């Protein structure tokens with residue numbers, strides 16, 4: 365099959381009942397005052413208690429084997445659950461990375477001991493991970509990382525730093541990509557490894573980088589002679605690049621790449637309906653058609669990933685088109701309402717609009733910038 369072909373996949377019948385359960389659960393949570401709905405909830409909405417309650421419902425680690433605390437549901441059932449959580453704007457940031465990519469990475473490359481130690485705790489919503497890729501001089505050009513793990517008796521000594529690390533301040537562990545061998549200028553992707561760093565270890569310093577709102581989502585993380593035991597190396601020494609790239613298809617193809625501002629889209633639609641603002645509603649209809657295409661592509665990739673079909677190029681396509689889509693929703697809301705955006709406002713439209721405006725510049729940067737994704741897509745099209 366052509367690498368750019370993604371099959372049209374329908375969600376199974378069981379998904380309808382599951383969707384109803386998730387909606388009922390979220391309605392109860394909201395009515396009990398335990399959660400609120402926010403834009404960009406998968407990166408900005410943190411509630412350790414909520415993550416725990418989702419774990420109790422069996423909605424984290426849904427597709428993993430039962431022996432590792434998973435629930436052996438299909439990836440399409442998982443898709444249904446995360447789609448509902450995102451559309452609502454539920455505070456899922458705590459467990460998001462662990463559920464989306466750290467857990468699947470450990471399932472694929474981890475040792476038996478790592479799987480038994482980490483996966484059940486992730487599935488219970490009690491163990492959070494963050495992504496340690498970017499460094500001050502290595503973002504798009506990730507092969508330029510300089511964080512270095514040097515072999516010592518029984519493990520490794522880690523030195524260096526990571527930057528823009530979302531959620532490091534509430535995470536228990538980071539999966540860090542580091543150099544375990546000197547840079548080979550002929551093969552820059554060689555000599556890297558992935559390690560699980562316990563963020564409570566001696567020598568780890570986490571420093572906040574505040575957003576322009578004053579909120580704290582991401583961080584700089586410094587490693588100063590941090591000891592990493594041998595059993596925290598993931599997969600094979602020197603294979604870190606290949607393993608990290610495999611993670612990116614999970615990271616780029618999910619519905620979070622086009623639903624970050626969905627709560628605003630919903631609120632805006634109600635507002636325009638009430639005002640009978642036909643021009644705005646016409647634009648919403650066009651956006652809805654695009655949303656439907658993105659969703660079909662994303663569901664098709666979820667199915668492909670389940671079958672271990674390489675999907676990095678189509679995933680880049682979802683991320684590129686999806687993040688622009690979610691940015692446009694914020695622009696449209698500014699154009700068709702005279703509401704003054706304020707994160708403190710008790711008016712829901714005003715608050716969601718402010719959150720979207722403040723968060724949306726990062727949508728096309730995080731997880732790979734638009735320019736980089738288009739390079740990947742162009743090379744894929746050329747080779748296909």
Ligand SMILES: Cc1cc2nc3c(=O)[nH]c(=O)nc-3n(C[C@H](O)[C@H](O)[C@H](O)COP(=O)(O)OP(=O)(O)OC[C@H]3O[C@@H](n4cnc5c(N)ncnc54)[C@H](O)[C@@H]3O)c2cc1C
Pocket residue numbers: 494495496497498499502503504505527528529530531582726727729730731732733734735736739
């Ligand atoms: C909200 C947010 C959360 C993030 N969370 C994390 C996280 O949890 N963990 C983590 O590791 N990182 C995280 N990042 C970092 C993110 O992955 C990087 O910002 C991104 O990869 C870009 O790297 P950079 O910032 O160093 O920009 P640069 O790589 O310096 O790029 C600057 C500009 O140059 C362009 N450019 C660079 N190279 C090329 C090229 N070859 N061709 C064309 N254009 C090019 C880029 O597209 C961009 O517009 C986060 C970023 C944001 C905004």
